[in-house]
Amino acid sequence: MADKDSFLHLARPLGPAPVGAQPSTAPLNVVIQPQAIFSILDHSLRRPADQERVIGTLLGTRSEDGTEIEIRNCYAVPHTETAEQVEVDMDYQKQMLALHLRANPREVLVGWYATSSELNTFSALIQNFYGQQGDGTWPHPAVHLTVSTVPGQDIESRTYISAPIGVTAERAADSCLFIPVPHELKYGEAEKSGLELISSAKDLEDRSQPVMTDLESLERAIQHVLDMLDRVSNYVNNVLDEEATPSSALGQFLMNALSLAPKVDAADIERDFNAHIQDVLVVSYLANTIRTQIDLSNRLATAALTLGTGDALGGEGGAGAGARDGEKQKGGDRRNKGRQQRAQEA
Amino acid sequence: MADVPKDSPLRAVQIEALVVMKIIKNSAQFFPTIATGSLVGMEVNGVLQITNSFPFPSVDIPAADGHQDTASNLAAGAPRAKSNATYQNEMIKFLREVNVDANNVGWYTSTSMGNFVNVNMIENQHFYQKELNERTVALVHDVSRSSQGSLSLRAFRLSPSFMAAYKEGKFTTESLQKSGLRYQDILIELPVTVHNSHLATSLLHQLPSDAPKEELPFPPNLATLQQDPNTPQPPLYPNFDSLDLSIDPFLEKTCDLLLESIENHHTELNNHQYYQRSLGREQAKITAWQQKRKAENAARAAAKQPLLPEDEWQRLFKLPTEPSRLDVLLNSRQVEQYARQVDGFTASVSSKMFAVKSNLLPGE
DSSP states (O other), rough: OOOOOOOOOOOOOOSSSTTTTOOOOOOOOOOOOOHHHHHHHHHTTTSSOSSSSOOEEEEEEOTTOEEEEEEEEEEOEEEEOOSSSSEOHHHHHHHHHHHHHHHTTTEEEEEEESSOOOOOHHHHHHHHHHHEEEEEEETTTEEEEEOOTTTSSSOEEEEEEEOOOOOGGGGGOOOOEEEEEEEEOOOOOOHHHHHHHHHTTTTTTTTTEEEEOOHHHHHHHHHHHHHHHHHHHHHHEEEEHOSSSOHHHHHHHHHHTTTOOOOOOOOHHHHHHHHHHHHHHHHHHHHHHHHHHHHHHHHHHHHHGGGGGGGGHHHHHHHHHHHHHHHHHHHHHHHHHHHHHHHOOO | OTTTOOOOOOEEEEEHHHHHHHHHHHHHTTSOOOEEEEEEEEEETTEEEEEEEEOOOOOOOOOOOTTTHHHHHHHHHHGGGGHHHHHHHHHHHHHTTTTOOOOOOEEEEEEEETTTOSHHHHHHHHHHHSSSOOEEEEEEHHHHHHHTTSEEEEEEEOHHHHHHHHHHHOOHHHHHHHHHHOGSSSEEEEEEEOOOHHHHHHHHHHOOOOOOOOOOOOOSHHHHHHOOSSSOOOOSSGGGGGGGGOOOHHHHHHHHHHHHHHHHHHHHHHHHHHHHHHHHHHHHHHHHHHHHHHHHHHHHTTTTTOOOOOTHHHOOOOOOOOOOHHHHHHHHHHHHHHHHHHHHHHHHHHHHHHHHHHHHHHTO
């Protein structure tokens, strides 16, 4: 996303404000988790037809010195905006905040978002509301995140904090200076698999994708790697045929990559490979045997009485035998696991 | 909603990208404790569209040692706790104001290594399926398996026959024979698809930024190549994490869990055998008593005395109650789940190993 802006943050004398109530305008870094963005986009899709932009509250964590902010969560807040006035549902905001904090006690209020890049008087008003003492983020600055949702254009996000501006007292509530701050979108390891699945649907016409099995995703990954290898070998061949411009840096890079391949003895590979593949297959075989045993045990337990003449004990004996067999498998399994561990040590 | 016939079954589940992300975040945050939450959405022609979700409040238990079990038990039972029902209603009431689909369509839970078929899950889903509009699902997100490659997110419902059996609360051998319920029939899995909104699609095309379109000059040396900001990030899809070779820990963990399940199965069988033995003993006692009474009566008849009643044994002896077979059923279902998981692991690990082998030993 629009992360390539560069910022120069200038310390600046603050406007007239009561001593001791000075909110900090120190520069800070904002990290946004993707789910917050998805949430904002969803809200933007669900906005009332007559409304240009919608707003909501951002929740997240703040580092101890207040210079790092991570936006983790957000929720929509209904508001109405006309040419003359703006109305934010304060009660809604308060109650929703309380509900969210019950589920995520570690998250705090960090600011608000709007789904248009525009900053206007109303933005200043809302910003001052979120940054105020009491319910707001004071003494930390409130973060304002704008996400543009203009159809046909890239989604652009910006983050700001604000500083009071020296105007007359009666206009102080609806004016402030928005200072852009850097931000980045970060996703963790846990989200990677989810994002993979979601983004696999991005080029499809119906924008949906069934959940893949492990094997399918493996196949796709291998396919992709093969494609990339093809591209590289194509380039190398072209260089050899003197059709493409050679580059020593690229050559060096490829050499480094190739030399990473371990040099191992063929017999060692053969042996380790066979040992390991046998372990894996035995585990799979045993797992399936256990499944069959359990199935059998269940069937015997419920089928016994239908044979009539009350030889339930015989049936149970059968089930017991099933369980004993199960145990035998278990022993086998344990032995096998031991072997597996030995193989790993080797 | 109301005009749809009650018995139209759900065919599939469609999840918004937002819900996927929210569930992952919530589950990862609370891992290894189980995280649960509520799903909202609507049903259209047999397809359940899940459009939003929110987590249930975490249970506040002082994190003293030894209380781990109680904490996770409480977390697992959260979806049917009374306080959470109010929380859920309140949240849905608020979500309605911002035009989110305000129907509860189920709940989600996180799990680890497919270890989710237990009484808690059944009770939760039963709670949802009987109370509400009956078209609800349980989404199960496997945190450990997702970390190893592809996302594991599955949707389950309880089968009608199991619902009927659970309503009666009887899982004796006799009732199972009558209903023909097998452990395979407890849960019905529904196919899950992920759906993106247009805006989300647009966002995904920017994530991570594409490789530059124009021709780039060749880097002068290796260091510049490595620091080049134009070098594209690895794409989100396909995820190269699934090429990771270390799958043994997962296999091992699954084996451990499988052993645990067998252990449980064995205990249950022992309980059952104990029941059968005590039942046999009681029955033998009853027969002995009946014979004794008959002989006595015969003697009394011979002596022209009034006969003693022959059905007194019902008061004197009490037959032991049969232990519920529900645990056995669930355990069997769990074992089946593990076995399939092992199958899945084996399939991918053996293909990876063959790939590595042919890579290291070319020309064979």
